[in-house]
Amino acid sequence: MTETFADELRQATWGDHEAAEHTAYLEALMSGKVSRAGYAEMVAQHYFAYVALEAAGRALADDPVAGPFVRTELERVPALERDLETLYGPAWREEITPSKPTLTYVARINQVADWPGGFIAHHYTRYLGDLSGGQVIRKVAERTYEFDDEGGVGFYRFPAVPDLKAFKVEYRDQLNALDLDDVQRKRIVRETLLAYQLNTEVLVEIGKRLPEYLVA
Numbered sequence: 424m425t426e427t428f429a430d431e432l433r434q435a436t437w438g439d440h441e442a443a444e445h446t447a448y449l450e451a452l453m454s455g456k457v458s459r460a461g462y463a464e465m466v467a468q469h470y471f472a473y474v475a476l477e478a479a480g481r482a483l484a485d486d487p488v489a490g491p492f493v494r495t496e497l498e499r500v501p502a503l504e505r506d507l508e509t510l511y512g513p514a515w516r517e518e519i520t521p522s523k524p525t526l527t528y529v530a531r532i533n534q535v536a537d538w539p540g541g542f543i544a545h546h547y548t549r550y551l552g553d554l555s556g557g558q559v560i561r562k563v564a565e566r567t568y569e570f571d572d573e574g575g576v577g578f579y580r581f582p583a584v585p586d587l588k589a590f591k592v593e594y595r596d597q598l599n600a601l602d603l604d605d606v607q608r609k610r611i612v613r614e615t616l617l618a619y620q621l622n623t624e625v626l627v628e629i630g631k632r633l634p635e636y637l638v639a
């Protein structure tokens with residue numbers, strides 16, 4: 424049986440997934456050892472990336488290739504804004520700054536925003552991750568920071584996606600339905616690897632402040 428594109432994408436990037444998952448920052452977060460301020464810093468960096476990603480998505484909404492991936496039920500910016508207000512207070516916009524790796528990541532998202540395959544690479548890396556490992560992060564964050572319903576982990580909640588598993592199956596079907604030749608497939612795989620690298624660099628940068636963020 425020939426390998427589907429979704430399988431190819433997962434297999435080609437899983438090693439890089441491991442690298443992202445096992446950054447010192449995420450390991451500490453998953454052990455409940457990161458302070459609320461340390462968690463807030465990741466939410467802030469997410470915010471800048473998703474503003475870029477979702478603006479790119481809106482611009483591609485009518486594109487025959489990328490358009491079907493742009494789904495309002497995935498939109499994260501409104502939830503991120505609420506989470507940031509919970510974490511930083513009403514003046515959150517003045518409290519947060521994109522790190523250098525986040526600026527690089529945003530620049531890359533913008534650079535490929537007119538290439539549907541490149542957009543899909545970045546879309547896949549973030550949203551399929553949020554629907555997968557993001558759900559594990561949500562459980563740990565809920566336990567660690569005891570957020571109420573006002574926000575904090577809204578980024579990881581997808582109230583408009585009632586069945587995450589079914590949604591992911593559909594998403595992979597959509598990837599497999601893309602009409603791609605070998606060269607196009609390879610380009611998207613490469614862009615996805617870059618998306619992982621850029622995400623990892625964002626996490627490594629946050630991790631530099633771990634001594635400040637670690638709680639006993």
Ligand code: HEM
Pocket residue numbers: 429432433440443444449453547548549551552553555556557559560591619622623
């Ligand atoms: C604590 C951190 C993380 C954990 C525990 C985790 C865990 C997982 C697990 C268990 C899956 C498989 C789900 C399934 O087969 O349905 C998955 C998939 C995925 N994760 Fe993560 N992950 C983490 C961090 C990340 C990060 C930082 C990214 C990207 C920036 C990411 C991107 C993805 C993607 C794109 C998939 C889908 C792979 C595919 O099936 O094609 N994950 N993750």
